[in-house]
Amino acid sequence: MSREELAVVLDYGAQYTQLIARRIREKNVYCEILPHTTDAEKLKALSPGAIILSGGPQSVYAEGAPGIDPKIFELGVPVLGICYGMQLMVKELGGEVRKGDSGEYGKSVINIEQDKHSDELVPIFEGLPQKQNVWMSHRDIVESVPSGFRVAALTESSYKAAIYHPEKNFYGIQFHLEVKHTEYGEDVLDRFLFNVANFSGSWTMDSYVESMVSKIYKEAGDKKAVCGISGGVDSSVAALLVHQALGDNLTCIFVNHGLLRKNEPEEVLQTLRDEYNMKVIYVDAVDRFLNKLKGVVDPEKKRKIIGEEFIRVFEEEANKIGDIDFLVQGTIYTDVIESGTDSASVIKSHHNVGGLPEKMELSLLEPLTSLFKDEVRKVAKELKMPDELAWRHPFPGPGLAIRVLGEVNEEKLEILREADYILIDEVRKADLYNDIWQLFAVLPGVKSVGVKGDERSYEHTVAIRAVNSQDGMTADWYRFPYEVLEKISHRIVNEVQGINRVVYDITSKPPGTIEWE
Known part of the structure; x- marks a missing residue:
């Protein structure tokens, strides 16, 4: 360009x-x-x-x-x-x-x-x-x-x-x-x-990919880079761009903290390893994170514990690789604007991002800092990323820990995973998934009386949240067809052991927030 x-x-x-x-x-x-x-x-x-x-x-x-x-x-x-x-x-x-x-x-x-x-x-x-x-x-x-x-x-x-x-x-x-x-x-x-102004209108995603890959190679050459993969589209697309430039000199680290959606680790690993032949280190840290979260109910404390522990795990794995020069981040243009900074260049040296230890002294590769979210998805399409990953809804860093209100344990996480899986499955079957900006289930920690068969039950309530937004700053609740809501509710209470009631959150942001915690 x-x-x-x-x-x-x-x-x-x-x-x-x-x-x-x-x-x-x-x-x-x-x-x-x-x-x-x-x-x-x-x-x-x-x-x-x-x-x-x-x-x-x-x-x-x-x-x-x-x-x-x-x-x-x-x-x-x-x-x-x-x-x-x-x-x-x-x-x-x-x-x-x-x-x-x-x-x-x-x-x-x-x-x-x-x-x-x-x-x-x-x-x-x-x-x-x-x-x-x-x-x-x-x-x-x-x-x-x-x-x-x-x-x-x-x-x-x-x-x-x-x-x-x-x-x-x-x-x-x-x-x-x-x-x-x-x-x-x-x-x-x-x-x-x-x-x-006589512009030519020649800026396209394929030209962007070509110029960005060339720019990354020119800056990083034959040096090593590491990327933390979360399963979201931003980090995955950033990794794919850098991989095109650096090949096996890029190592991705996927930390499973036990707070991911159903089948998410397997899907991400299959895409990156099998379809793109990328070098990915998988770290099973489920027990480590859940032990740290025992007895913790305050949402901010949960976030801090998860963030700090993620950094520690990431640092340990990165140090095992050795001789790393660059850290890949999936920062997008909205993040840059909201931070109040000028437009960022592709590489910023010694930038301490997300709490990473300064002693790592890594230069930063940020190939998406000039793109909005919808443009990142267009790059994903150019890179032939599967739609299931490219169009995956935003997912918080602390994962399901902030969608299980109160103390987090494996039993609650399993209940929520199953309910969330059914929710997304039915929305996909109704061909509505791409009409919604963010969709998920929440376990509020509320139990209520119900009837299953001929017996009374006292089980969890699950809440459904679906919103549309451009940037997450404001959001409006999604108007589901009633028949879709009926199918979702019917499947969840019948297929998920431990749930007997489904409610739908119709609060916009503001006054509410998108997440419950």
């Missing part, structure tokens, strides 16, 4: 910033999100083909409102300002922004203006209807445009909805093109990316 094929989104705190980047990447244009504090020199070094200024919650005139390095407008790069980004561009370049008498929120209609100087439509609206439905979310309005700018669209209230500078290729839109409610948002984005 040439640097000119990079689009940069400067983040001004909008709830839609990640969505802008996703929309751009869906057009096969590589995009990174950088903080609004990024200066012109750093951007110049990146040599982007376009810069997008995101929306934001503040007024450009509010005390402490985020600004921009004015030299960015001297880089000769096309700029698109969205909502706050448009207002900031106007303010910085000599126009006027004022507080509106009332805000514009939700659906609105704009009218596209013809360019009076050329009798043609503005490039980003070329070939589109003159009247369009858009999604607004702002109070401040542009009163006057800077010198050299022209008005490209007006709202029905005659507010400026889009402006542009034809010579400098600066564009501002007051509406949010990245949301589906904006009727022609994708078309406007297409025109900016390909007609104004």
Whole structure:
């Protein structure tokens, strides 16, 4: 990927910033999100083909409102300002922004203006209807445009909805093109990316795999790397990419802490060892972890015990290999953004991740730091990873320990494993698994009276949790067809010894969380 094929989104705190980047990447244009504090020199070094200024919650005139390095407008790069980004561009370049008498929120209609100087439509609206439905979310309005700018669209209230500078290729839109409610948002984005910024749209997952494998080999060469495999898609895809570059110089360590789902260790090992011929060390540490968890009921204490013990086991096995130079991590772009750091390079030396001991002094290989979760799955498809692994739902590091509320023991884990297995099996049979972001069973530690046969029972309740989300920050409960819920409940209470009641959690996040602990 040439640097000119990079689009940069400067983040001004909008709830839609990640969505802008996703929309751009869906057009096969590589995009990174950088903080609004990024200066012109750093951007110049990146040599982007376009810069997008995101929306934001503040007024450009509010005390402490985020600004921009004015030299960015001297880089000769096309700029698109969205909502706050448009207002900031106007303010910085000599126009006027004022507080509106009332805000514009939700659906609105704009009218596209013809360019009076050329009798043609503005490039980003070329070939589109003159009247369009858009999604607004702002109070401040542009009163006057800077010198050299022209008005490209007006709202029905005659507010400026889009402006542009034809010579400098600066564009501002007051509406949010990245949301589906904006009727022609994708078309406007297409025109900016390909007609104004002249991107080629050549960034694809196969080109990403090829360039990343080459980059890893160039950095790591014939040195040794180790990767902790959890069974999730992120660590597995990271391992596969590094394996393509380093071959047998990569050793994967799979620690079975006894808190995994039914058949999970066997499935992961079969995929990596048999299908990809990877070197995998399997560590059976079930008794070791369960002994550490005896008598522990506090969820945070459980997490800390599991995390620390995992590190100890991983360290012991890694030290047996010897002469290791790199640690492979499945960190993805969402993790990077949420950490508040700039975009990470493929290798960061001496980085202490996840509590790993500093004395290991390993450099870090992170081949997925520029990818969102859905893009990781696309890479998995390019690498021909089985769907069962590539589309596996997110699974917490502490595993079933935080889905067994209270003290963890083998009996409770076995009950939960069986219930969870039936849940997923029925959802797959109903062809709903890929419609759900995360799906699992929980053992709340509550027993209730029931009837089995002609006898009363006093057994466990199991709760079902199914949610949809984009990033895990918010989530909504999944609306199951009743007949599917009926099959799930019928099988669990009939096939799992120790359960006589099934309940469904219909709490969204917030106010609840996705996991119960």
